[in-house]
Amino acid sequence: MHEKSIELLNKAIADELSAVHQYMYFHFHCDDQGYDLLAGLFKKTAIDEMIHVEVAAERILFLGGDVEMKPAEQTEKIRDVRKMLERAATMEHESAKEYNEWANECSANADSASKRIFEDLVADEERHYDQFQTEMENMDKFGENYLALQSIERSKSVAAKPAAK
Numbered sequence: 001m002h003e004k005s006i007e008l009l010n011k012a013i014a015d016e017l018s019a020v021h022q023y024m025y026f027h028f029h030c031d032d033q034g035y036d037l038l039a040g041l042f043k044k045t046a047i048d049e050m051i052h053v054e055v056a057a058e059r060i061l062f063l064g065g066d067v068e069m070k071p072a073e074q075t076e077k078i079r080d081v082r083k084m085l086e087r088a089a090t091m092e093h094e095s096a097k098e099y100n101e102w103a104n105e106c107s108a109n110a111d112s113a114s115k116r117i118f119e120d121l122v123a124d125e126e127r128h129y130d131q132f133q134t135e136m137e138n139m140d141k142f143g144e145n146y147l148a149l150q151s152i153e154r155s156k157s158v159a160a161k162p163a164a165k
Contacts, residue, residue: 006065034151092129
């Protein structure tokens with residue numbers, strides 16, 4: 001009865017798993033470069049995406065379906081911070097657009113609970129998009145100084161730690 005909803009929820013899981021992998025990759029590289037603020041943003045966003053996977057999976061199981069745990073895409077090896085943010089913003093924008101369409105499909109198939117899940121996902125994806133856009137605007141406004149300030153903050157916090165005995 002809810003085959004279409006199960007199919008769309010599994011597509012969402014595939015997209016969200018791809019996002020988790022991509023954002024953790026970005027997190028690792030930002031952390032390695034000393035960009036703590038951006039590393040934290042990517043990590044928190046990856047955790048949000050993991051929660052999305054959980055919500056979709058719970059709904060699929062409730063509907064009597066099986067959860068597919070395959071990412072939709074391979075992780076892109078992007079190390080340039082601006083390109084990371086651009087890729088992340090594109091991913092969030094595309095997800096919000098798809099989830100809006102999928103919410104409408106669920107509604108057309110008399111599945112208001114799945115529709116509501118997709119609507120909630122849209123709100124989260126739009127918030128993530130806005131965060132990545134803000135970071136790109138900060139880079140435009142402050143230039144390379146924006147990244148330098150993040151790495152300086154890390155250096156200060158590392159230097160302030162007491163030496164190990």
